[in-house]
Amino acid sequence: MGAGEPERQIALEQAVVGGLYARLDELRERAADSLERLRRAPVVPTPAGRAERDAFDALYTERLTTLRAVEERLCFGRMDMAAVDGVSERRYVGRLGMSDDDQLQLLIDWRAPAAAAFYQATAAAPNGVARRRQIATRGRSVTGVDDEILDDSGLDDDTRQSVTGEGALMSALTARRTGQMRDIVATLQAEQDAIVRAPMSGVLVVQGGPGTGKTVVALHRAAYLLYTYRERIARSGVLVVGPSPVFLRYIEQVLPSLGETGVLLSTPGQLFPGVDASGPERPEVVAVKGDLRMARVLRNAVRDRQLALDAPVKLSLDGDGLTLSPRLVADARGRARQTGRPHNEARTTFVRHVLDDLTRQLARARRIDPDEETRLELQAELRESVDVRREINLRWMPLSATGFLATLLSSPTRLRAAAAGVLKPAEIDALVRPPGSPWTLADVPLLDEVAELIGADVTSSVRDARAAAAAAAERQEALEHARRVLESAGEAGSMISAEQLADRFAGSGPTMTVAERARDDRTWTFGHVVLDEAQEASPMLWRLLARRVPSRSMTVVGDLAQTGSAAGASSWEEMLDGVARDRWELRELSVNYRTPGLIIRPATEMLRAAGVPVRPARAAREGEWAPVLVAVPDAGYAQAAAHALRDDDALLPGGRFAVVTPRGLDGSLGAEVLAQLAPELAERVSVLDVDAAKGLEYDTVVVVEPAAIVEGSARGVNDLYVALTRPTQRLTVLHARPLPPGLA
Numbered sequence: 001m002g003a004g005e006p007e008r009q010i011a012l013e014q015a016v017v018g019g020l021y022a023r024l025d026e027l028r029e030r031a032a033d034s035l036e037r038l039r040r041a042p043v044v045p046t047p048a049g050r051a052e053r054d055a056f057d058a059l060y061t062e063r064l065t066t067l068r069a070v071e072e073r074l075c076f077g078r079m080d081m082a083a084v085d086g087v088s089e090r091r092y093v094g095r096l097g098m099s100d101d102d103q104l105q106l107l108i109d110w111r112a113p114a115a116a117a118f119y120q121a122t123a124a125a126p127n128g129v130a131r132r133r134q135i136a137t138r139g140r141s142v143t144g145v146d147d148e149i150l151d152d153s154g155l156d157d158d159t160r161q162s163v164t165g166e167g168a169l170m171s172a173l174t175a176r177r178t179g180q181m182r183d184i185v186a187t188l189q190a191e192q193d194a195i196v197r198a199p200m201s202g203v204l205v206v207q208g209g210p211g212t213g214k215t216v217v218a219l220h221r222a223a224y225l226l227y228t229y230r231e232r233i234a235r236s237g238v239l240v241v242g243p244s245p246v247f248l249r250y251i252e253q254v255l256p257s258l259g260e261t262g263v264l265l266s267t268p269g270q271l272f273p274g275v276d277a278s279g280p281e282r283p284e285v286v287a288v289k290g291d292l293r294m295a296r297v298l299r300n301a302v303r304d305r306q307l308a309l310d311a312p313v314k315l316s317l318d319g320d321g322l323t324l325s326p327r328l329v330a331d332a333r334g335r336a337r338q339t340g341r342p343h344n345e346a347r348t349t350f351v352r353h354v355l356d357d358l359t360r361q362l363a364r365a366r367r368i369d370p371d372e373e374t375r376l377e378l379q380a381e382l383r384e385s386v387d388v389r390r391e392i393n394l395r396w397m398p399l400s401a402t403g404f405l406a407t408l409l410s411s412p413t414r415l416r417a418a419a420a421g422v423l424k425p426a427e428i429d430a431l432v433r434p435p436g437s438p439w440t441l442a443d444v445p446l447l448d449e450v451a452e453l454i455g456a457d458v459t460s461s462v463r464d465a466r467a468a469a470a471a472a473a474e475r476q477e478a479l480e481h482a483r484r485v486l487e488s489a490g491e492a493g494s495m496i497s498a499e500q501l502a503d504r505f506a507g508s509g510p511t512m513t514v515a516e517r518a519r520d521d522r523t524w525t526f527g528h529v530v531l532d533e534a535q536e537a538s539p540m541l542w543r544l545l546a547r548r549v550p551s552r553s554m555t556v557v558g559d560l561a562q563t564g565s566a567a568g569a570s571s572w573e574e575m576l577d578g579v580a581r582d583r584w585e586l587r588e589l590s591v592n593y594r595t596p597g598l599i600i601r602p603a604t605e606m607l608r609a610a611g612v613p614v615r616p617a618r619a620a621r622e623g624e625w626a627p628v629l630v631a632v633p634d635a636g637y638a639q640a641a642a643h644a645l646r647d648d649d650a651l652l653p654g655g656r657f658a659v660v661t662p663r664g665l666d667g668s669l670g671a672e673v674l675a676q677l678a679p680e681l682a683e684r685v686s687v688l689d690v691d692a693a694k695g696l697e698y699d700t701v702v703v704v705e706p707a708a709i710v711e712g713s714a715r716g717v718n719d720l721y722v723a724l725t726r727p728t729q730r731l732t733v734l735h736a737r738p739l740p741p742g743l744a
């Protein structure tokens with residue numbers, strides 16, 4: 001580009017981008033108008049008339065929300081296609097697709113097939129793209145353009161040398177963090193894009209070192225899948241599982257900003273409806289509870305609640321003597337178990353068999369030969385007898401998952417009975433805990449397993465079945481209606497699927513999203529599941545997740561070198577063969593976009609020195625600051641941390657900073673550190689322990705006492721690696737004790 005050329009190009013793009021915003025305004029106005037007209041118009045006062053009005057209302061509201069969500073960076077790229085017959089076409093790529101009134105495409109949605117070349121094209125394989133241009137905007141103003149020539153035949157040397165594609169990426173990487181993850185649609189890299197657009201079926205495992213974009217890529221993939229396979233997955237929704245509530249808050253803006261709402265965000269502790277597990281747990285207990293052998297222990301434990309009878313029990317009903325014999329109970333139990341149904345459902349068979357026998361006994365005692373009606377009367381009498389009910393319940397009690405597990409874990413006798421020959425005695429002892437203990441993360445997959453073994457409460461399941469049949473018929477009607485509405489809605493109709501629309505006027509209303517309904521329903525099955533920090537998932541958690549997505553359409557991202565949980569993975573094969581044998585595929589991400597080279601190298605060295613096999617990480621940039629290692633006198637951490645944070649703030653004014661401490665120290669140290677800082681700075685500082693730091697990032701990070709972090713657990717070096725790789729700019733390490741090898 002000659003002097004003045006960038007300005008000319010910016011002006012040129014400003015004209016185009018200005019036109020796109022004008023179109024956006026126009027579309028917003030139309031949608032708002034349609035909505036207003038609709039709301040003013042008289043409603044045909046029939047259920048169908050009201051349903052139709054509600055459907056259109058939902059449609060225009062959704063359209064308006066989407067159009068409003070793309071105000072920032074509406075358009076971020078341009079492709080100049082290689083000339084065909086002397087004509088070169090320009091295509092603009094943005095966060096939303098737009099056409100003019102003649103259906104001429106003005107802007108291509110980043111998820112559309114036509115946009116793939118924008119991310120995939122390289123000089124070696126230009127994919128029909130001659131030039132790729134990144135367009136930087138602030139508000140509605142174009143602030144820069146950045147070109148990459150992919151097919152340079154016909155360009156002079158001057159032009160060739162003056163272009164680079166790095167600008168947009170570099171400015172994104174060095175930008176100050178805001179505490180919220182941002183979408184990266186403008187700078188998605190080719191290896192990342194290939195993951196985003198991979199086919200939906202099977203389990204896609206993305207292994208990558210820290211900062212390689214696993215999280216952000218997985219979220220873009222969810223948005224892509226919802227866009228591309230809307231009819232198939234919009235109604236069932238997508239479940240995104242992330243390590244902690246803080247992490248979920250960090251990523252929650254990314255998906256709506258990509259335009260998706262059919263997504264449920266959850267921590268592993270929230271996967272069992274009604275329980276929010278956060279109690280502490282010792283690593284050795286985590287390891288046992290996460291082990292697959294627990295599935296057998298729980299199966300045994302549930303069977304142990306289906307009791308045999310040692311000696312006959314005499315029952316009396318209004319003076320008539322009946323006998324519950326060991327033989328009768330054994331028979332009934334055998335039949336109930338043979339059904340193969342869960343405990344609560346099989347109980348129906350048990351009860352029926354016992355009652356049939358007792359009814360015969362009662363008839364004999366009263367010397368009657370009952371017809372059907374009398375038989376039912378006798379049976380009703382038996383059902384109402386407190387004695388009979390108690391004896392039946394003693395043998396085969398209806399159970400609830402939470403009640404059952406709480407009792408089991410606080411009963412050494414029950415545990416020993418269920419786990420003998422399955423777990424080692426020391427493992428069994430480790431599981432025992434006092435009654436009333438809070439639920440822990442490791443309990444959640446066990447609760448889910450138990451819920452499967454126990455089944456639904458039968459009285460309600462009969463009711464549910466009837467309600468479900470009625471609902472299915474209603475649904476079919478609603479769907480057909482939705483299709484008719486969409487056909488007549490024209491362009492606005494492409495924003496929402498018939499399934500979603502049917503949901504809207506099925507009475508669930510615009511506020512009850514797929515995500516909200518999925519959250520409360522343990523048996524909900526999702527169209528796709530994204531699991532972040534997957535290395536932490538125990539085999540028992542995998543079983544839970546597999547139930548949530550029978551199709552096994554999953555995106556699983558993680559880093560084996562960051563495994564902190566005692567029940568976590570050290571090999572993907574081991575983890576996935578049990579869940580999706582032959583139906584999983586491994587992809588790798590290789591470039592660290594977060595941590596500068598100056599920081600990632602010593603972190604990797606530390607890991608290798610500790611004997612953890614790890615690939616040398618490639619950093620997208622070198623960074624400006626080498627890690628600062630500060631020896632502090634005993635327990636002077638707080639003062640040293642406050643000092644480091646003030647330095648950081650001077651270098652990176654207005655930044656977001658973190659202090660990462662050994663497990664359990666964040667509370668006390670946090671209070672001390674924050675008390676020493678000016679309120680304005682303290683507001684921008686997070687103090688967290690290594691567990692809570694998973695998946696997060698900050699402009700600068702102060703790591704407190706590496707030796708203590710390493711000692712904190714069997715996988716302490718992995719924890720330290722996580723801590724060291726959180727900063728995007730600068731790292732300070734405070735230590736009173738010797739530093740681990742590799743880091744010094």
Ligand SMILES: Nc1ncnc2c1ncn2[C@@H]1O[C@H](COP(=O)(O)OP(=O)(O)OP(=O)(O)O)[C@@H](O)[C@H]1O
Nearest residue numbers: 184187188189210211212213214215216593594695
């Ligand atoms: N193509 C890209 N363009 C701009 N920023 C990117 C790109 N890829 C990744 N990033 C940024 O790099 C940072 C790290 O990404 P992310 O948190 O997804 O990594 P991760 O692999 O999940 O890391 P970790 O395993 O350490 O949690 C984020 O700020 C993300 O926005």
